[in-house]
Amino acid sequence: MSYSHQLKLHNNLTGKRELFIPIDPQRVRLYVCGMTVYDLCHIGHARVLVVFDLLYRYLCRIYGREEVTYIRNITDIDDKIIARAAEQGETIEQLTARFIEAMHQDAAALGITPPNEEPRATLHMAQILEMITQLLQRGHAYQGESGDIYYDVRSFPEYGRLSGKNLEDLNAGERIAVEDDKRYPFDFVLWKRAKAGEPQWDSPWGAGRPGWHIECSAMSTHCLGNHFDIHGGGLDLQFPHHENEIAQSCGATGGAFVNYWVHNGFVRVDEAKMSKSLGNFFTIREVMERYQPEVIRYFILSSHYRSPLNYSDSHLDNARAALTTLYTALRGYETVAKAVGTLPEQEAMISRFFEAMDDDLNTPVALALLFELAHEINRYRERDPARAESAAASLRQLGSLLGLLEGDAEQFLRGVANSESAGDSEIDALVEARRVARQEKNWAEADRLRDQLNEMKIIVEDGADGSRWRRG
Numbered sequence: 001m002s003y004s005h006q007l008k009l010h011n012n013l014t015g016k017r018e019l020f021i022p023i024d025p026q027r028v029r030l031y032v033c034g035m036t037v038y039d040l041c042h043i044g045h046a047r048v049l050v051v052f053d054l055l056y057r058y059l060c061r062i063y064g065r066e067e068v069t070y071i072r073n074i075t076d077i078d079d080k081i082i083a084r085a086a087e088q089g090e091t092i093e094q095l096t097a098r099f100i101e102a103m104h105q106d107a108a109a110l111g112i113t114p115p116n117e118e119p120r121a122t123l124h125m126a127q128i129l130e131m132i133t134q135l136l137q138r139g140h141a142y143q144g145e146s147g148d149i150y151y152d153v154r155s156f157p158e159y160g161r162l163s164g165k166n167l168e169d170l171n172a173g174e175r176i177a178v179e180d181d182k183r184y185p186f187d188f189v190l191w192k193r194a195k196a197g198e199p200q201w202d203s204p205w206g207a208g209r210p211g212w213h214i215e216c217s218a219m220s221t222h223c224l225g226n227h228f229d230i231h232g233g234g235l236d237l238q239f240p241h242h243e244n245e246i247a248q249s250c251g252a253t254g255g256a257f258v259n260y261w262v263h264n265g266f267v268r269v270d271e272a273k274m275s276k277s278l279g280n281f282f283t284i285r286e287v288m289e290r291y292q293p294e295v296i297r298y299f300i301l302s303s304h305y306r307s308p309l310n311y312s313d314s315h316l317d318n319a320r321a322a323l324t325t326l327y328t329a330l331r332g333y334e335t336v337a338k339a340v341g342t343l344p345e346q347e348a349m350i351s352r353f354f355e356a357m358d359d360d361l362n363t364p365v366a367l368a369l370l371f372e373l374a375h376e377i378n379r380y381r382e383r384d385p386a387r388a389e390s391a392a393a394s395l396r397q398l399g400s401l402l403g404l405l406e407g408d409a410e411q412f413l414r415g416v417a418n419s420e421s422a423g424d425s426e427i428d429a430l431v432e433a434r435r436v437a438r439q440e441k442n443w444a445e446a447d448r449l450r451d452q453l454n455e456m457k458i459i460v461e462d463g464a465d466g467s468r469w470r471r472g
């Protein structure tokens with residue numbers, strides 16, 4: 001069905017939900033701050049990956065895949081990377097290559113569509129040096145006594161607009177001491193002079209390396225132009241990182257930078273802030289040992305992207321139960337590929353799904369609509385197979401927009417990734433032994449096997465065409 005989209009996004013630059021109007025509808029441009037690759041990705045990273053994959057998929061649905069350019073950078077040089085490489089006795093190239101590979105594996109498992117480009121700081125030194133030169137020429141940067149180059153935040157009157165802070169308040173509230181040779185506490189480094197033994201690049205101001213903030217300004221401009229549509233990232237990056245990006249990019253060009261700033265909320269663990277020191281810090285891999293990646297994705301989408309996301313086992317269990325319901329409805333419809341919404345009853349559901357998504361990507365409501373379609377399948381499976389099949393096709397297609405329900409139903413239902421539970425072949429063998437016992441009318445043995453399977457939390461369903469099982 002055709003649906004006339006009116007996508008609204010909450011723009012943190014204005015604090016309002018606004019109709020999204022691209023600068024050039026033939027080329028929608030999205031930049032997201034990616035990972036600093038010195039360790040495995042955790043659940044906070046998973047949220048950034050999933051939320052902006054959702055936005056990317058949705059923009060592709062509205063404008064067409066060819067018309068949307070999605071850039072997500074990789075920070076492959078910074079203090080943490082240098083420290084970790086030294087600790088592990090490897091080069092920064094070895095360390096970052098390892099964690100880039102791990103990130104790509106995790107992203108693929110979570111069903112993340114690869115961005116069009118993943119620019120890396122170390123491969124964009126020319127663009128970084130060019131932007132610092134522009135900032136010096138335009139009077140937005142200066143060189144300190146040490147040789148480090150700093151951004152002069154007082155040269156940019158709009159500093160603080162994105163985060164709603166102004167410099168006086170910041171000064172009064174935070175009392176940050178002037179470090180190093182900055183002229184002002186909130187000035188930030190653009191270029192650091194080389195220290196012995198650290199990776200370094202030549203520059204007009206001596207050998208050194210870039211500050212973190214400048215890389216995103218230089219690479220987003222390089223990939224998308226001076227002025228583009230959407231810049232995303234976690235809420236923790238709004239200040240100072242994104243504030244500094246605006247100061248740099250607008251300072252360097254004298255023109256506009258980004259129209260819509262979109263941030264996803266924090267992740268909490270059992271209602272507490274997630275942090276390494278609290279020991280409540282989960283890598284994506286740790287969670288994937290216990291839950292299928294699609295369950296993690298569902299869990300992330302079950303909260304609105306701007307709300308805090310609370311990680312707990314019970315929330316992941318709920319996500320698994322929800323997907324089990326949806327996949328159970330899809331059983332037997334593995335290959336349906338009908339046009340979405342051939343029936344008026346279903347068109348109404350689909351419209352409501354798009355209305356929710358157009359409303360600042362309201363995934364909790366969108367997911368509820370998937371359950372209405374699942375209910376439709378279950379209700380009409382026997383009575384009106386065509387209607388059920390049409391609902392199944394819609395469920396698959398709308399699920400896919402969220403990056404869900406793209407897999408095989410039987411495989412999902414069997415595949416709860418629990419390293420402690422029995423393997424599939426072991427369960428298959430018990431189910432088969434039970435089938436034989438039933439055939440032989442050995443009811444005591446069949447019951448014993450069923451009890452054994454139940455103890456393993458395996459639910460066996462007997463149908464006309466044999467027995468099927470799933471993890472309960």
Ligand SMILES: [Zn+2]
Nearest residue numbers: 033034216241
């Ligand atoms: Zn960034």
